[in-house]
Amino acid sequence: MNSRKRQELKKDIGKWIESYGGGRSSILSVLEELIKKYKRIDGFALQEIAFKLGIHPSEVYGTSTFYSFLDGREERGSHTIRLCKTISCHMKEKERIAKQLENELGIAFGETTPDKRFTLEYCNCLGMCDQGPALLIDDVLIPKVKPHDIPELIDSCIRGKLKEAYRDTVVSTVAQKGALLLEDYHPGRILEKVLLAKPEEILKDIEDAGLRGRGGAGFPTGFKWRLAMEEKGDLKYVVCNADEGEPGTFKDRFLLHKHFSRVIEGMCVAAYVIGASKGYIYLRGEYSYLKERMEETISQWKKDGLLGEDILGKKGFSFDVEVRMGAGAYICGEETALIESLEGNRGEPRNKPPFPVDTGFLGDPTIVNNVETFLWASLICEKGVEFFQQYGTSKSKGSKFFSVSGDCRREGIYELPFGITIDKIVELSEGVDIKAVQVGGAAGECIPKRDFHRTIAFEAVPTGGSIILFNKDRDLLDVAENFMEFFVEESCGQCTPCREGTIKILEGVRLLKEGRCSMSHLEKLMELSETIELASKCGLGQLSVKAFKSIVENFKEEVLGRLPEEG
Incomplete structure (x- = not known):
């Protein structure tokens, strides 16, 4: 230089x-x-x-x-082409797309063309599980790619016409509407109502409604907000976790695109309750194409007096929101790893305690909730506690957004009440010869057909929203291998059980596929899985073997005694 x-x-x-x-x-x-x-x-x-x-x-x-998106030790081409390799795209023959990309560009994955025009990479879930196989070219999302599309895509890049050709590819099919998606929403109206009440009154509504975090863990939202509210400090933060990286999940991408104003309003409600003056939306790097639209909405809110100083004339209530980008690290979906990333560090989970509600972003009290949680908070403030509680179960109140993909005729986003059974979701999505349903993505449980009567709820089968259907012809060891490859790659490497243990489990899955795994070795792998669950530092590490364990336990006859494939 x-x-x-x-x-x-x-x-x-x-x-x-x-x-x-x-x-x-x-x-x-x-x-x-x-x-x-x-x-x-x-x-x-x-x-x-x-x-x-x-x-x-x-x-x-x-x-x-x-961060995979920021590792710039090697020079990238003018255009970076990323192909999703996780399970839903894998089921839709992403290998054919990969092969055609290599044929057209004359390079392998991980390489850059000699003319420095293109870099070719795999990436993990792009959040287009209902429209795979999917590509992300720079910040342009390309769904439902076919091998014959590849030459035209490359030519569009060269001519600078790609963004123009694929400007409206973000929205997924809404297959089932419920309480929220049917609502006629007007930005700011909820906030006007909230600011007429005291923060304690709003918080009591959130608590009485029984709202629990929609990210999967189900921590009581009102309790989290109360802890932060009671903390002393001049600076407090509200953080929206929009790092939707779980394979099979794509609901937040849709909600951020179509219902982002509701998300902002939910964040404003939280800020009013706990006394925060600053909010951050941590948007996953794979959703970079949403950033411009989101920032335009934030700017409009500021112009309308809904963000900034003395919001809607309420003296002393000032709150602003900023979008910050992630950069391709699944672990940043864990709240303390997300905070570390916001602070400019490696996204490695912190020890707990202390907790973010007392020692969060830059050491100040911070609440972290996901996109959907803020939406439901806004709805509770608008429609009231009784409206929200009419849906769900005694321990899991309200509705939930489900991302449904796989072997079904009606992939898409479903808004359904907690307590719905798995077989009802299979029926609604028109699943075809389904033998297993993966609930909760790579970190979830693989449910066999005999258990489809089980319900989706925090007290039953919990999920952050991912539902993947597998028909009778799917090889569940292929599924297990794909999930374990994901966790090996996405482990932050901080703790030994996750960093080393996932590699051993992946090796074991491959032995099973080759028909070279004895029962005694399989039992050792299951014991190792229990160690990983107990000893990993964060929840994501602890859940990394859940799919493997459930596949082995529920489909033992399918995974044992495999004959090697011919050829």
Whole structure:
């Protein structure tokens, strides 16, 4: 890099750091800008970022290499083509797309064309499970790709026409509407009502409604907000976890695209209750194409007096929202790893306690809820506790958004009440010869047909929203292998049980596929799975073997004694 280029780079880095807040928390955003403009992150850039922020270059390097979208040690092409390789796209013959991409570009995955035009990569779930196989080219999403589409896609990139051709590919099919999606919503109307009440009154409604976090763990939302409300401190934060990375889940992508104003309003309600002045939406890197639209909505809210200083004339209530991008790390769906990432660090989970409600973003009280939770909070404030409680079970109140994909005729998003049975979801989605349903994505449970009478609820079969249907012809060891490959790749590497244990389980799955796994070895793998569940540091690590265990336990006759494939 010549002297003039270095001066330009230094100027850009300084400008980006300032525009993203000036502190260490700007690191991911600055690295993202570097990749966009310069196609790589060299040693000089790392040192300049570190110098500007007053930290060691190794810290910047450690952060950049942690995230798959920011690892700029090798120069990328002008266009990065990413092919989803997780289970729903895998079921829809993503291998044919991969082969045709390699044929047309003359490179293998992980390589860049000699003319520096294209870089070809695999990535994990793009959130298009109902419309796979899916590609992400730069920040343009391409659903339902066929092999014969590839030459035209490449040509569109070269001619600069790709974004124009694929501008309306984000929305999924809404297969079943419920209480929320049927509502006629007007931005700001709920907030006007909320600001007439005291924060304690709003919080009591959230508690009385029995709203639990919709991310899968089901932690009581009102209790989390109360803990943060009672914390002392001048600064408090509201964080929306929009890092929807669970294979088979795509509801948040739809909600952010079609119902983002409701999400903002739910965040405003939370901020009013706990006394927060700043909100962040942590948007997964694979959803970068949503950012511009979301920021336009935020700008409109500011113009309308719904965000900013003294909102709607309420003296002392000021709240602003900012979108921050993730960069291709599944682990950042865990709330403390997300906070670490927001702060510009590697997305590694923290020890608990302390908890985010007392020691969160930058050490201040912080609540982290997912996209759907904020939507339901806004609905409770609008329609009341009784309206919300008419749906669901005694322990799982309200409705839930389900992402349904796989071997069914009606893939898409379903808004259904908690307490619905698995066989009812199979029926609604018109599943064809279904022998198993994966509830909860890669971190969930594989349910056999004999148990389809079980209900979806926090006290029964919990889920963050992913429902994947497998018909009688699917090889469930292929499913297990795909899930374990996902966890091996996405492990943050911080703790030994997850980092090393998932590799051993993957090796075991491959032995089973080859018909070379004895019962005694399988029993050792199941014991190892229990160790991973008990000893992994975070919930994502603990759940990494749940699908493997349930497949072995429920489909033992299918996985044992396999004959090697011919050829």
